[in-house]
Amino acid sequence: MKTLIVFDLDGVITSEEAYWDAAGLTLHELLYSPRYWNVTGQGDYAPVTDPEESRRLSRATLPEEEILLYKALAINSNWDTCYAAVCWRLIALLGQLSPADREPLLPLQPWEEVWLARLRQALTARRAASDQEPVLLTASGPPFAETLFAGVMGLDLLNRYDAYASARLGLPIEGVFSRLSPFWDFCRSLFQEWYLGEALYSRTYGHPPAQTGKPGCIHFERPLLPPEALRETLDSLRRSGYELGLATGRVYQEAALPLQAYDLLSCFEAEHICTYDAVEMAEAGLRRQGDTTLLSKPHPFQFLYALDHRGPTAEELARSKPPFIVVGDSSGDMLGGRAAGALTVATLSGARSEEARRRLLACEPDFVIEDVRQLPALLAKVERLETIQHLQFEARDKAERLLRLWFARQLDLLTGQVTLTPRPVSLNSFNGTYEQDGERYFFKTHVEEQSALSEYYHAELLHEAGYNMVLPLRVVRQEGRQMVIYPLVRWPVMFDLMRAVETGAPSPVPAQTLVAAERRACERLLEIYRATGRLSSADEHATAPVHQLFWHRLTGGRLSSFYRGQAIPLPGSGGSDQEEIRFEDLLRCRWVVNGEALSRTLGELLEEAQNRLHPRQAALTVIGHGDAHFGNVFLEDERDYLYFDPAFAGRHAALLDVVKPLYHNVFASWMYFPRETAQALTLSVALRRGRDGERLEVTHTYQPAPIRQAILTTKLRTLLRPLLTWLRDEGALPADWERRLALALLCCPLLTINLLDRGRIPATVCWLGLTQAVTLGNLGLLPWHELLVDGG
Structure with a gap:
């Protein structure tokens, strides 16, 4: 399914400078031509023809800062920008006349020749009486800071001009300065004379301009x-499977001419182009029905029309639209795109003042780039599942819209509402539901950065082995596109049930029921291990997905990207002279934890782990889930585990299969709830330096909750102890099994998350994770040895 990108034109693809020239020259002609206001009383008016002089004169009359302010306020069309500048100057000009001088000008009809003649007479009389020319530019600039305009954006600002003029002049004014009044048509026609020029204007409108x-x-x-950079950018997007459209305030002729000149028009799909012609036609249709709604940006009409030419009916606005992207440089683009349901990308290329940028960013675009040349790289990044996983906690709405885009682009799946359910357990994954054809479905993906293996999600393998599985409706296994879609399951997740018991919150399932369910799951798991066990060669075992959780995280880049070259602050040493230790130095330190000296440094443990956990080793292997922590387990009928998300399922050594659920279900509450843990945790670290090197002395009060300890006891007695006996009886228990378990356990606190992510992990919890890794790596299950031996 191709996804549409709708571009604004001016400030994104084309320059607006020529339009701004036309706006300033329109205002200049109104001010000084004997045909119009003629504020200085000059006898004739000759248009400038030189490009440089046109630019100079235009900006002197209508400063760029003022134009950028209008754009920042979502007055998007250059006609409307010109009209806004003309109106406030005419109102200011009328305000300098005495009430007696204004009387002959009523009713105000600034588009009529007779009225313009009366205005010139009034201004002539004022000059004669005061010997002063009118002051046309005030220090305060446009009047939008006044209370009357507070909180108003876009074309609604223009429609407040009548009320502003009434207050300013002390007259009841209606339908004079509003948008689509006769005066708006008058100003647009004059603008078009300047923009098109005499020859093109005559051909377009069938008559010559008023001023030749x-x-x-x-x-x-x-x-x-x-143009060559623009062409390469647009071609790159099309090669990536995007369709390109336009939503511009230009009429078609004015949009097509420069695009043809730059050889860019063919990049855009004709059925996805919306120019001002469509706006005018739609507004005319609405007015015939008595509806005065204005459809220019920031109204979503242009973006919806570019998406689907059927237009902005109520049914269209409510209909499930395919995800699409809006790229623009103005507040009108961002507000209109968001109202249309699009992902919005702001380009700073058209927001050329600090105020314009501030107001553009205040519209909270989904993404910001300097110019469109950065768009292909941005889209490649935001389409990654890792990006969505990171965003689910801080910007869930954005993440959900990105996921709709991902479903459409990667799975050719047009979804309705997508709802992410961010959970603390979702450290390297995300899940949620989506709607399609009135049905809701459950999805989950595991995001493994620096992944080295690509075969994931063998749910059928687990089902055939006897696991109680939620069978997926659809599985995508490709690297970077791993996704599993399930029928919606309404059983509670064990992670939530355990957390409720752990914290003393009301729980629908008592603790003893959870422990009993764990016991049954362990007994069943042991049966599956025995039924599926067989010897695997070193080459076969090397491909087991479970190695992604241990050896590949150690060697594939995650360890390095998390910690290499980083400094770790010691807790309790705050201030500008905060003591810290570099990770490379930490690797060499000896540890004393709660008074117990540990024999191996972290560096020694990591080196040992790379050797002992190497995948290419022959082993007795079983069919295992690999990652069956409680976040991947429903509790069915308050009795049986129902597994899902088999991201690392496959045939692998049984001892590795038990590690992740053992660690995460028992020891890892701090990892899921770091800030809550920090509030209750007492932890201190002292760095001692001696002749034999540096030593870290750590004391802490962290202990797993009683329900966690009950799960640990059940798992060790019911699963691990008989598993070790079986492997020993089969002659398949490695001589170094205790070290392998210890080193695999080390990987869980150290490499599941980045402990140095300071925005997420408080310093004391970072040190708790490091301490747990070193302790488990040294001692493994030794503290619970009596539970692993017969009679324990």
Whole structure:
């Protein structure tokens, strides 16, 4: 399924400078031409024809800062920008006349020749009386800071001009300065004379302009970016499977001409182009029905029309639309795109002032880039499942919209509402539900950065081996696209039930029921191990997905990316002179934990783990889930474990199969709830330096909750002890099994998450994780040895 990207044109693909030239020259002609206001009383008016002089004169009359303010306020069309500048100056001009001088000008009809003649007479009389020319620019600039305009954006600002003029002039004014009034048409026509020039204007409208000799600012247009770079960017997006469209305030002719000149028009799909012509036609249809809604940005009409030409009916707005992307440089683009349900990408190439950027970013675009050349790289990044996993906690709404896009692009799946269910257990995964054709489905993916293996999600293998599995409806196994879709399951998850008991919260299932369910699961698991056990060669065992959780995390980049070159602050040494230790130095330290000296340093443990946990070893292997922690287990009928998310399922050594659930179900509450743990934890670290090197002395009060200890006892007695006996009887128990278990356990606290992620992990909890890793790596299950021997 191809995804549509809808681009604004000016400030994104094309430059707006020529339009701004036309806006300033329109205002200049109104101010000084004897045909219009003629504020200085000059006798004639000759249009400038030189591009440089046009630019200078235009900006002197209508400063760029003012134009950028209008854009920042979501006045998106250059016609409307020009009109906003003209209106407030005319209102200011009328405000400088006395009430008596204004009387002949009523009713206000600034588009009529007769009225314009009366205005010129009034201004002539004022000059004669005061010997002063009108002050046309005030220090305060446009009036949008006044209370009347507070909180208003876009075209609604223009529709407040009548009320502003009424208050400013002390007159009841209606339908004069609002958008789509006769005065708006009048200003647009004059703008078009300047922008198109005499020849093109005559061909377009069938009559010559009121003022001859205008060269046409359209011929002064220059590309915003090098055309070859724009072409490569657009071609790259199309090669990636995107369709490209436009939503612009230009009419089609004015949009097509520069794009044709830059050889870019063919990059855009004709059925996904919305120009101002469509806006005018739709607004005319609404007015025939008595509806005065304005459909220019920030209204979502243009983006919805570009997506689907059927238009912004109530049914269209409510209909489940395919995900799409809006790229623009203005508040109108961001507000309109968001209202249309699109992902929004703001380009800073058109927001050229600090105020414009501030207001653009205040619209909270989903993503921000400097210019469109960065778009392909951005989209490649945000489409990664890792990005969605990280965003689920801090920006869930954005993550859900990205996931709709991912489903459409990667699975050709058009979903309705997507709901992520971020859980503390989702350290390297995410899950949730989506709706399609009135049905809801459950999905889950495991995100394994620096992954070395690509075969995942062997749910059928587990089911055939006897596991009580939620069988997936669809599985995607490719690297970076691993996703499992299930029928919706309404049983509670063991992780939530355990947490409730652990914290003393109301629980629908008592602790003894959870422990009994664990005992039955261990007994059943042992039966499956015995039924599926067989010898595997070193080559076969090397491909087991479970190694991704241990050896590949050690050697595949995760250890290095988390810790190499990093400094770790010691808790309790705050301030500017906070004591810290570099990770490379930490590797060499001896440890004393709660008064017990540990024999191996962390560096020695990591080196040992790389050797003892090497995948290429012959072993007695079983069919195992590999990652059956409580976040991947439902409790069915308050009795039996129901497994899902077999991200690392396969044939592997049984001792490795038990490690992840053993560690995470018993020891890892701190990992899922780091801030809550930090509040209750007492931990201190002292760094001692002596002749035999550095020593870390750590004391802490962390203990697994009673329910966790009960699970540990059950698992050791009911599963691990008989498992060791079986392996020994089969002659398949490695001589170094205790060290292998200890080193695999070390990997869990050290490499599941980045302990140095300071935005997520408080310093004391970081040290708790490091301490647990070193303690488990040294002692393994030795503290519970009596539970592993017969009669224990």
